[in-house]
Amino acid sequence: MKQLSQLPDTLVRKFCDRPRTYKRIKNGLLKLYVATKKGAKHKLLQTLIEYHDAYDLRALSVKNIFELVAKVKLLYPNLEVHTYRCLCSRLAPLFSYKCAVEWLKQNNFILSLYSGMRYCPYCNADPVYATRIKGQSVRSDLDHFFPKDKFPFLATTLHNLVPACSRCNRLLKSDQIDDLLNIAMPYRDDFDDNLHFDILIENIGDCFSRVRIDKCHVISFPNKNKSEAGRAMALTCFFGLEEMYDKIFFEDIGELLRRIQIYSSNYPEFLKLKGINVSQMIWHDIPDREDIDKYQLGKLKRDILHQFGIM
Ligand SMILES: [Zn+2]
Numbered sequence: 001m002k003q004l005s006q007l008p009d010t011l012v013r014k015f016c017d018r019p020r021t022y023k024r025i026k027n028g029l030l031k032l033y034v035a036t037k038k039g040a041k042h043k044l045l046q047t048l049i050e051y052h053d054a055y056d057l058r059a060l061s062v063k064n065i066f067e068l069v070a071k072v073k074l075l076y077p078n079l080e081v082h083t084y085r086c087l088c089s090r091l092a093p094l095f096s097y098k099c100a101v102e103w104l105k106q107n108n109f110i111l112s113l114y115s116g117m118r119y120c121p122y123c124n125a126d127p128v129y130a131t132r133i134k135g136q137s138v139r140s141d142l143d144h145f146f147p148k149d150k151f152p153f154l155a156t157t158l159h160n161l162v163p164a165c166s167r168c169n170r171l172l173k174s175d176q177i178d179d180l181l182n183i184a185m186p187y188r189d190d191f192d193d194n195l196h197f198d199i200l201i202e203n204i205g206d207c208f209s210r211v212r213i214d215k216c217h218v219i220s221f222p223n224k225n226k227s228e229a230g231r232a233m234a235l236t237c238f239f240g241l242e243e244m245y246d247k248i249f250f251e252d253i254g255e256l257l258r259r260i261q262i263y264s265s266n267y268p269e270f271l272k273l274k275g276i277n278v279s280q281m282i283w284h285d286i287p288d289r290e291d292i293d294k295y296q297l298g299k300l301k302r303d304i305l306h307q308f309g310i311m
Contacts, residue, residue, distance in 0.1 A: 041087060097148055097156055162186050185231075194228045200217045218245040
């Protein structure tokens with residue numbers, strides 16, 4: 001929903017400061033490099049080793065990795081697709097998610113990754129959490145936005161790991177995604193800025209006097225002049241957010257509309273003088289913009305209040 005805060009530098013550095021895995025990747029690359037005497041594959045491995053020395057491949061962001069791949073393709077147009085895929089499959093074990101996750105668990109990194117976030121960044125509806133119970137770490141899913149079988153180099157990249165609810169994680173695993181680059185990604189896009197939800201009411205009188213929830217529908221609109229609006233809309237469609245909010249949260253939405261009608265027309269002056277916000281009277285837990293992920297449906301509720309001129 002909201003752009004996840006950038007991963008804290010100290011944590012990324014701590015994650016990368018693992019001499020054993022750094023060496024394992026370096027040695028693996030060198031071994032393949034020595035085994036291939038010449039040609040584009042040889043040069044590609046050399047580039048990867050140089051990158052690993054300079055930046056540490058484990059810490060690159062998804063954007064950096066794609067830039068690297070694009071650069072490699074430009075540099076070595078002669079590299080056949082088959083050769084490239086073979087090379088990827090040889091290199092993939094070096095970026096083993098299993099090893100990385102073991103380290104993440106031991107170092108409470110996962111707890112930090114989830115900290116400050118309570119609801120899924122895709123649907124903003126289901127809780128995500130990580131905690132320790134009886135010494136065991138318990139957590140909801142950790143989604144690979146770009147699947148690790150298709151993008152082995154992104155298996156352990158921290159910027160590709162998104163805490164997510166199991167419903168969204170399962171949808172992302174399906175084969176329906178043709179082009180992941182077209183969907184808003186929590187570490188890259190600020191969803192909140194790019195799209196807004198409105199309530200479409202078939203008959204306003206009906207709806208407000210004795211709320212006919214079946215006549216209200218959630219619809220989404222791209223925010224004009226936002227270059228990433230298309231990606232945010234694609235995410236909404238992909239996860240079926242309009243239908244989901246309509247069907248699962250219609251009671252909540254109806255209650256919100258009822259309160260808007262009661263409080264916005266008769267908002268007592270003395271409460272204003274005491275500095276009590278009308279939006280708090282209508283819905284006590286409307287989050288600040290930067291805290292959307294801490295509240296269930298925070299984005300939807302904020303947008304509805306905005307639609308009716310409360311915020
Ligand atoms: Zn979700």
